[in-house]
Amino acid sequence: MFGYVRPLRQELKCRDFDLYRATYCGLCRCLRRRYGALAPMFLNFDFTFLALLLWQPEPDFSLCRGRCHANPLVKKPMCPDSPALELAADESIILAWWKLKDSVQDESLLEGMPARSLSALLYPAYRKAAGLRPEFDRAVRSSLEELAALEEEQCPSLDRTADTFARLLRAAAPEEDPRSRVLAQLLYHLGRWIYLIDARDDLAEDREAGRYNPVAARYGPEGDDEALKLTLDHSLELMGAAFQLGDFGCRAPVLENILYLGLPLVQRAVFDGSWSQIKKQKIWSNRR
Amino acid sequence: MKDPYSVLGVSPSASDEEVKKAYRELARKYHPDNYQNNPLADLAEEKMKEINEAYDAVTKQRAGSGGYSQQPSGSYGGYSQQRSSSSSSPTYARVRNLINAGDLGTAERLLYEVGQKDGEWYFLSGSIAYRKGWLDEAMQNYTMAVRMEPNNMEYRQALAMMQQRGGYRPAGSYDSSAQCDPCSAYLCCSCLTPWGGMCC
Numbered sequence: 001m002f003g004y005v006r007p008l009r010q011e012l013k014c015r016d017f018d019l020y021r022a023t024y025c026g027l028c029r030c031l032r033r034r035y036g037a038l039a040p041m042f043l044n045f046d047f048t049f050l051a052l053l054l055w056q057p058e059p060d061f062s063l064c065r066g067r068c069h070a071n072p073l074v075k076k077p078m079c080p081d082s083p084a085l086e087l088a089a090d091e092s093i094i095l096a097w098w099k100l101k102d103s104v105q106d107e108s109l110l111e112g113m114p115a116r117s118l119s120a121l122l123y124p125a126y127r128k129a130a131g132l133r134p135e136f137d138r139a140v141r142s143s144l145e146e147l148a149a150l151e152e153e154q155c156p157s158l159d160r161t162a163d164t165f166a167r168l169l170r171a172a173a174p175e176e177d178p179r180s181r182v183l184a185q186l187l188y189h190l191g192r193w194i195y196l197i198d199a200r201d202d203l204a205e206d207r208e209a210g211r212y213n214p215v216a217a218r219y220g221p222e223g224d225d226e227a228l229k230l231t232l233d234h235s236l237e238l239m240g241a242a243f244q245l246g247d248f249g250c251r252a253p254v255l256e257n258i259l260y261l262g263l264p265l266v267q268r269a270v271f272d273g274s275w276s277q278i279k280k281q282k283i284w285s286n287r288r
Numbered sequence: 289m290k291d292p293y294s295v296l297g298v299s300p301s302a303s304d305e306e307v308k309k310a311y312r313e314l315a316r317k318y319h320p321d322n323y324q325n326n327p328l329a330d331l332a333e334e335k336m337k338e339i340n341e342a343y344d345a346v347t348k349q350r351a352g353s354g355g356y357s358q359q360p361s362g363s364y365g366g367y368s369q370q371r372s373s374s375s376s377s378p379t380y381a382r383v384r385n386l387i388n389a390g391d392l393g394t395a396e397r398l399l400y401e402v403g404q405k406d407g408e409w410y411f412l413s414g415s416i417a418y419r420k421g422w423l424d425e426a427m428q429n430y431t432m433a434v435r436m437e438p439n440n441m442e443y444r445q446a447l448a449m450m451q452q453r454g455g456y457r458p459a460g461s462y463d464s465s466a467q468c469d470p471c472s473a474y475l476c477c478s479c480l481t482p483w484g485g486m487c488c
Binding site for chain 1: 450
């Protein structure tokens with residue numbers, strides 16, 4: 001997706017940092033095993049969060065070691081394969097493919113060339129993933145179509161446009177999970193938050209390009225950070241309230257860090273403009 | 289029934305003080321104020337009931353064994369009490385029931401059949417939007433409701449809830465960036481930090 005969902009490293013305990021990193025590396029390996037050498041390029045923090053969130057609660061975790069895809073000479077701690085990891089891998093391929101298709105449509109023939117060739121390369125992987133998760137595939141497709149229609153008609157409602165992406169993310173949780181209501185509420189508001197943060201991040205760029213932007217459509221071309229912050233904070237709060245009702249076992253601390261520290265930090269950075277710098281930083285290095 | 293100690297997240301050898309502290313933290317977490325009009329309010333209520341029962345069981349057990357237990361201070365009670373709210377018309381009463389039952393689609397349809405939009409119409413419309421997660425629309429509707437009936441406490445409370453933060457945050461470093469409102473400040477200062485002092 002976009003990389004907005006990340007932990008605040010300075011506040012992570014060592015064991016939680018190890019768990020986070022091993023999940024990230026495990027997701028990379030899972031993508032490569034299922035979808036080939038190209039797939040790890042769609043690895044991101046957002047789906048690492050999803051894998052951690054959907055993992056069935058365990059009192060403790062154990063890591064194994066595996067060869068790194070980027071540097072096969074080194075072995076790194078990785079979490080073992082699990083249904084949650086596979087689900088996150090499949091879903092990231094599906095979403096990546098639809099987003100690529102979206103940008104191919106948006107751009108001119110020449111500009112769209114990189115995205116077009118990439119989507120052609122990704123097509124076999126997408127077919128496989130869509131076959132494994134037909135419901136999520138349908139949900140993504142219909143949500144993005146609805147979103148495109150709303151953007152076309154310059155929808156002035158913040159909630160209506162955000163709702164499409166929120167429902168898309170809500171569909172990422174399996175229905176048979178005993179925590180399904182909690183996960184659905186949490187993911188709905190995470191999707192809402194991601195969509196609106198992304199819209200705020202694109203505000204200036206869209207204004208210059210004359211493109212539709214939901215934040216501008218609601219608050220005017222300059223936006224209204226105070227009002228937007230209020231509604232985003234409330235979504236964060238509802239995510240926290242939902243999170244507290246679910247059982248996440250040993251993964252609770254790292255998830256808590258992301259929800260209560262990581263997301264608010266990214267939000268502040270997007271508002272004050274420092275996000276474009278932070279975005280490029282690797283979580284792994286110790287530099288701030 | 290589950291083991292009361294595991295519900296409270298303490299070991300059976302924990303001191304009375306530790307048990308009480310754990311209970312308070314959980315009660316703060318699942319307090320119904322944090323789940324007002326939340327679609328998951330029923331789950332929070334269940335949790336609250338569970339920890340209340342666990343706390344009662346532990347205090348009773350300890351008092352019975354003749355230990356040094358203090359008089360149980362009594363668990364937080366009365367949370368299942370419904371806030372009384374009256375509707376000015378039978379349609380509105382039905383809409384309220386539908387919202388409480390979680391049937392937002394029917395509630396919305398029923399509400400749109402009402403011709404005259406008054407304060408309560410906007411309030412109910414806001415409640416439906418809030419439940420759906422349409423927070424901006426909820427805010428706009430609550431604002432309209434308060435504008436039309438400035439003296440209605442229910443509407444004003446709903447609007448105030450949208451305008452200020454104050455939900456549960458885990459204790460510790462998570463509090464650092466939170467703004468301290470007097471109410472939760474009192475709680476933090478009294479009992480909820482690991483070192484028993486100020487946290488913010």
